Amino acid sequence: MVDILPSVCPRCGKPSVGLCRECRxxxxxxxxCDPRVESIYCPVCDSQKHGKTWSDTMVDxxxxxxxxxxxxxxxxxxxxxxxxxxxxxxxxPNRTIxxxxxxxxxxxxxxxGECTTKIVWRKEQCDRCNRISGGYYEGIIQVRATDRKLSGREMETAARIAEQTEDVLQEGGARLSFVSKIDETKDGLDIVVGSNQMGQAIASDITAALGGRLTTHPKLVGEKEGKRLFRITFLVRLxxxxxxxxVVQRGRYVEVRxxxxxxxxxxxxQDGTNRFIAEDEAERLVGNVGEAETALVAxxxxxxxxxxxxxTQGAVECRVVPWLHPEEGGTVLVLRDPETRLFVLVG
Structure with a gap:
């Protein structure tokens, strides 16, 4: 009778088919651990470079x-x-263990177990900051008004739209869509942008918010990899x-809607009705309801x-209009007519 020897671990001798779990x-x-890892970042905006691609980082x-x-x-x-x-x-400063x-x-x-790696921080200007610092741009949005200057509200609205569009596009990954500068000029507002896609979006949104019309004026500035490069002026004419x-129309005060x-x-x-009039029927501008003052009803x-x-806190009498229902002790919104020195109830 031949005894069958049990299988054992060749290393420790424990019963096992081949190496036991512990020895294996x-x-x-x-x-x-890799002994070293490198992080390339932009010292201006903290973007990170991965291979040849830059991306915005949202982490601390x-x-x-x-x-x-x-x-x-x-x-x-x-x-x-x-x-x-x-x-x-x-x-x-440029090393982390x-x-x-x-x-x-x-x-x-x-x-x-444990291991250690060295993180090397290397600065490099990113593609976006390099373009901005070099004065690169693809488009200019010129916001102008017809026969008048832009109001402060219009300038604030246009600038806010530009900033919001920049945030949305960059959050969506369009890194080279940036606003490089916003300048107030004697003619209006100039918004310089890094991409024509962004210029079109901003100009369209400003036109939708403030009215007017949009025209584009492209200019060929060169070629890259066989493609023609254009610099575009987007003219928003309010x-x-x-x-x-x-405004005053035939002696009546009307609000442009x-x-x-x-x-x-x-x-x-005066009577609370809506109607259409030709633009040239408006005789003169009184003011804007956004500039109205709050007056106490005595x-x-x-x-x-x-x-x-x-x-002055002096008492002034106005005729009540049928569409407005003021109450004693309440408030109304009024505009001063600079020509007649009368108050116009607007709300």
Whole structure:
């Protein structure tokens, strides 16, 4: 009778078919760290470079250190349930030492170890900041008004639209869509942009918000890789009157509600009706409801409302309009007519 010898681990002698789990885990290089990892970043905007591509980073430095340290860590494919604890310190302004304490299981055996990597921070101006600092641009949005100067509200609206469009496009990954400068000129507002896509979007949004019409004027400035390069001027021509303007038409005060194609949709501030008039029927501008002053209602008598002048606090009487229902002790919005020195009730 021949005795059958049990299978044993050739390394430790424990019963096993081949190497036992413990010896197999002990002989496996399960934890490897790259000694060095490099981070290329823009010192102006903190963008990160990955290969040849720049991207905006939305994480803080501690999170970035963790991401870079983990990228230098290589675990065996059979490690399960790994946990990583990272600590770091900066021996110099452009160096960070990251230590990683790693634990998990390999072939069912608990394993733990540590490794260290050096993070090298290297500065490089990104593609966007390089263009901005070099004065590069592809388009100019010129915001102008017909036969008048832009109002402060129109300038603020146009600038806000430009800034919001820049944020939306860059958040969507269009890094080279940037506003390089916004200049107030004697003629209006100039917005210089880094891409024609952005210029078209901003100009269209300004036209939609403020009215008027948009025309484009491209200029060939060269070629790149066989493609013609154009620099485009986007001219936004705002109408003579803007929304909220109060004008005099045939001796009546009317508020402009919409403009376009030489016509004005107006609200009659005396009888509360809406109608259309030709733009050239407006005799003169009184002001804009956005500049209206708040006046206290002192008394009501028949069809007369007595208000306190917001500047002098003297009593002024106005005729009550049917579309407005003031109350004693309440407030109304008024505009001063600079020509007749009368108050116009606008709300």
């Amino acid at each position: 885990a002990a002989e496996t290089a399960w934890l490897i 430095r501690e999170t970035l250190i963790r991401e870079l340290a983990v990228s230098a860590l290589h675990l065996h494919a059979d490690v399960r349930g790994s946990e990583i604890v990272i600590s770091s310190y900066d021996p110099s 990251a230590r990683m304490d790693v634990s998990g299981t390999l072939y069912g055996v608990p394993v733990s 109408p003579r009157y803007q929304k909220g303007d109060v 919409q403009t376009g194609h030489g016509q004005l949709q107006v609200f009659d501030l 008394y009501l008598y028949d069809d007369i409302v007595g208000i306190l002048d917001p500047k």
